[in-house]
Every structure is written in C-alpha cells, then in structure tokens.
Amino acid sequence: MARFKSQFNFMLKFKRHIGNKIIWGRTNNFFYKKEYIFSSFRNNIGKRYLSIHEYLSVDLLRSHNVPCPEGYAAKTAEEAEEKALLLQNVCGDNDLVIKAQVLSGGRGVGYFKENNFEGGVHVCRNSMEVKEIATKMLNNTLITKQSGPEGKKCNTVFICERFYIRKERYIAFLLDRNSDGIILLGSSIGGSSIEDIIKKNPDAIYKLNIDINNGLTTGQAREFSENIGFKNDQLNIVTRTIDV
Numbered sequence: 001m002a003r004f005k006s007q008f009n010f011m012l013k014f015k016r017h018i019g020n021k022i023i024w025g026r027t028n029n030f031f032y033k034k035e036y037i038f039s040s041f042r043n044n045i046g047k048r049y050l051s052i053h054e055y056l057s058v059d060l061l062r063s064h065n066v067p068c069p070e071g072y073a074a075k076t077a078e079e080a081e082e083k084a085l086l087l088q089n090v091c092g093d094n095d096l097v098i099k100a101q102v103l104s105g106g107r108g109v110g111y112f113k114e115n116n117f118e119g120g121v122h123v124c125r126n127s128m129e130v131k132e133i134a135t136k137m138l139n140n141t142l143i144t145k146q147s148g149p150e151g152k153k154c155n156t157v158f159i160c161e162r163f164y165i166r167k168e169r170y171i172a173f174l175l176d177r178n179s180d181g182i183i184l185l186g187s188s189i190g191g192s193s194i195e196d197i198i199k200k201n202p203d204a205i206y207k208l209n210i211d212i213n214n215g216l217t218t219g220q221a222r223e224f225s226e227n228i229g230f231k232n233d234q235l236n237i238v239t240r241t242i243d244v
Helices: 002-018 034-043 054-063 077-091 127-137 194-200 218-227 232-242
Strands: 071-074 096-100 121-124 140-143 152-154 157-161 170-176 181-187 205-210
Touching: 054 071, 054 157, 071 077, 077 096, 077 127, 077 157, 096 127, 121 127, 127 140, 127 157, 181 194, 181 218, 205 218, 218 232
Parallel strands: none
Antiparallel strands: 071 157, 096 121, 096 157, 140 152, 170 181, 181 205
16 A cells, blocks of 8 residues: 555656646556656657757847848759849849758768768859759758768758858857756857867856846846957947847
C-alpha cells in the first residue's frame, strides 16, 4: 500500500506539471507505463517559433524599424536573377551578396554535398553571377560545422546589397537556462564565427541579464552599447535598436 501511495502521489504531481492530457488507468504497476507518460510530456513541450530563415528575420526586424540591408528572397535561379536586377535598380550598381537560406550557422565556410561547391555566402558583381551561384546552391544540401554530416537542404536564397565591413560587433538576445530568463549577449570583436571568438577570448563577451518582469531599460541598453564599443551617433542608433 505504501508503494501504491508513493506511485500515485508521483502521478498527481506529474499530472499537475503537464496538464490534463494523460488518461488515467490501471496497469500492473498501478499507472501507465513510463513510455506513455514521457510521450505525453514531449507532446507538451513548447516549440521554438523564432527558428526562422534570415530573410524572414530581416523582414521582422525591418517592421520594427531596425536598420537592415535591402534584399529579396528567391526560390529559383531565374527568380534570383530578377531580384538581383531589381535590387540594383534600388541600390545602384553596388556588389550583391547571395546567401543560402538554411537553419545553420557557419554557412560561409560550408560546402554543398551534391556538387562540392564551396561556401553558402558569395559576393557577386552582377545579376548573371547571382543566377550562376543560385543554380549551384538551390535544391542542394549545405554542410556546415553546425549542421552535422547530413547537412541542410537549401530551397531559398537571399540576395541583398553588399556592405563593406570595417568592424564587426555581435549582439544577441538569448534564453538563459541558468537563470530561466533572457540574456543580452554582445562582443566588440566580431560577429562571424562567434563561437570561435568565445573560445579564444572569453573576456571579449559582455553579458547582461534582463529582468523579465521589468524588461530592458534605455539606460541598460545604452550602457551595454558602450561596453561593446559604440560611440557618438552610432551609440544612439544602437541604443534605440536594442531598446525596441
């Protein structure tokens, strides 16, 4: 009887934790097998709805007045050429950048499994080059350090205007499991290959825990921006951007 009470109390706690989707019943051990329990638990785990492609992220950021490069998505090589021509009409005869849209970091140094084409990010001088590169990317599998050997299928490319980078900085909002909250992460020495930067120079990373009840204040956003090296007009722009 003591064993039954212990098991039943466990089930009551478990039921409160995952909701009312468990159907109660009697088995040889007084409750359903653990495979069923944990199957029900997995079905109630929240989904990550912000795991989205870059071109969708740009649209989302732009809708909140965050400065972003002009760009268009394309699903065929012919469409990529058309978007490149449209982009050059908007931005002038600047170089363009074409990026494979896969949910993985390290795209620039990856390679495509089917044709061994190197790099998921390329600079192009004109729309013809964009079409040529798109042909090699679309419907092929990009393998990166983060994707694993199976890689990620590229069904879309993103064509955007090229900016000449003089200095990179990194800013990200992350979920922090240690504090069960949100953390603002930044670095003054780069954005590309941020994982390698953290390993080589952990002191270059600045972290700010955000109170989820009160949110990020303008003062915190400004101090954070200063700590990763922004000054003068840039400081004001970045502060407003983070504080959106």
